[in-house]
Amino acid sequence: MDLNERKLKILQAIVSDFISTSEPIGSRTLSKRPDIDLSPATIRNEMSDLEEMGYLTHPHTSAGRVPSDKAYRLYVDRLMQGSDLPEVNKQEISERLHKDADELDQTVEHAAQLLSEMTNLVSFAITPNRSESKISYINFLPVDESSVVLMIVCEDGKVTNSAIRMNSPYTEENLTLMSKVMTHNFKGKAVSAVLTENITSMFESDMQALAGLAGSVVPSFMKTLEKMLNVDLYMDGYSNIFRLPEYSDVSKARNFLEAVTNKEQFTNVLVNRDQGLAITIGDENSEDLKDFALVTADYKVNGKLIGRLGVIGPKRMKYGEVTSVIKYITDNLSQTFEIPAPEETQETEPAEAEYNDK
């Protein structure tokens, strides 16, 4: 038995109808669609075939058909038409992303908010692992007698800092020296590379005076590097899911929330997805997410992967709309932060003028 044109047409109709209604689709309903000119009986035969082939299931004998995970996959790969985003939405996205677009992190949060609003699903954003970021410099700054701040600046401009409590007194000169020694040793190296080095041995060859500081500083330094390997997860729109009929059962809603608020586990899932636009449906996901579908896309700046944005929701998701919103937003993000773009930035002109004046 093969998937001929007619079967595909019926399958497509079932999937898209089910996506919008979340009700099992019966043969009579389908036969009324203008694009399907077949009698209910014929449709029933085809449905029966499709069920045998694993594309449809039956909640119970006298219910209509429901798409299987396999059907969603086929739908996404071959059947759905990628809806083009209405111009109004495009405009709204652009406007809301450009307003306050000076800080990447904040803009990404706005993007996630926007995404959950426009899709009515739960959205998320992660920053990539920074293990391959190169260190630009390292600075220790005095705070008070017993604490200093460690600051690590990467070549990509990302700054990480953490407070260090000192076990022994320090002088500002020692701190400066420490900063210089460490910067000298680690500048240009990737975070992951530094983490595997034997740092303490480094200080033996260096100044004796620093050894005292090193006792307090090195463990904190290592911890801070490890902290840089963490992926930040931002989520939005939790309550959206409760508007969907499939979660009118509280225990289902709770399962969803539990899967999704287990940050560590969920982050792990997100980190390990394919790059670019990735859609996973039902059993393509890990066990705890097998009732859901995820759509993610990456945004890049100057070709470098910066982060990942996406949504999670029920398998009967408007894949076409969702992917086009996500793609539009990630593309927009990428453009906004593209660096070699010294075009017509109107606001800056006064500043330039001021500068040239003097």
Add this chain to the structure above:
Amino acid sequence: MDLNERKLKILQAIVSDFISTSEPIGSRTLSKRPDIDLSPATIRNEMSDLEEMGYLTHPHTSAGRVPSDKAYRLYVDRLMQGSDLPEVNKQEISERLHKDADELDQTVEHAAQLLSEMTNLVSFAITPNRSESKISYINFLPVDESSVVLMIVCEDGKVTNSAIRMNSPYTEENLTLMSKVMTHNFKGKAVSAVLTENITSMFESDMQALAGLAGSVVPSFMKTLEKMLNVDLYMDGYSNIFRLPEYSDVSKARNFLEAVTNKEQFTNVLVNRDQGLAITIGDENSEDLKDFALVTADYKVNGKLIGRLGVIGPKRMKYGEVTSVIKYITDNLSQTFEIPAPEETQETEPAEAEYNDK
């Protein structure tokens, strides 16, 4: 009619029974309690009085009594016995908070996690507004030709940084100069004070060369200061609420989630609470939180308010347990980060030894 001893006893029994069962309490149930030696009929009379006085309500004629907000308030103020935390729990709290206790922010997140686990409620933590933090120094650091990082260090050791995209080329010397000028002007001043100053005018009297930089830098500086006024909100345990029978109705659960995930609004509520241990119940809260109870407590370091931790849940909350957990955790947090405490910190001894070796 006054609240005599017997009425109080009955009221206490009703509130505490209702807290643990969430079922309306009938006169017969109460009469079976060993500590209440009255017939159902007598209890009914008292209940009727208590209802008239506004402490109890009736879901319908043939249902038992349910405490009103007023009753919860009385219960919290006068009737409940503050349960002392079992030693096991105390130990667990101490252990889990001290593990990895070098970074305050992270420890606070752990504390909130712990809190939601132990209370089975939704927990949250906020950092205080830093408008009165004093600036210690300001630093501009080069990243690449077109971007620099602005770093503001406060006297309390908190560091805020943001990326600035430069509209015009800069030299490292200029950056350093800029850092010095700004540090000189703002050191020791509170963030809120700096925000009201006319910064641009400051530069007129300063170096001409800096004016060019100022065009890019000053707006970002102001934005960063504003960012410092933001209060961070961390939340945990969303899914706990779905285990409670009162949220078996999805629409109620959704209302809860919506009230609580509206970060801006919810943060606002949390910021404006009384200091110290604060309990607000039902209509003591704002309209959108009128079905819930909140318990919050502050943690301080060296007498200075550092942050606030708490839970939100149904009004029938185990106030005794919850407050003792929260108090124990906040006290513990305060102690952990108390600075002039160079006592027996065992973990640091190896480091010290290492130091003495050399």
Add this chain to the structure above:
DNA sequence: GTTAGCACTCTTTCGCTCAGAGTGCTAACA
């Protein structure tokens, strides 16, 4: 002042029926 008794109310649950939706199969049709 307390209590037993009783009529009354309201909710919840259970079983039942019935309508509706949909299927699968068979037989007829083009």
Add this chain to the structure above:
DNA sequence: TGTTAGCACTCTGAGCGAAAGAGTGCTAAC
């Protein structure tokens, strides 16, 4: 041979009434 009409059958879900259970309020007696 593929398509369709017809029909028996299945299953769900809504609606209904009865009955059980919980609890009250009132009255009258202790």
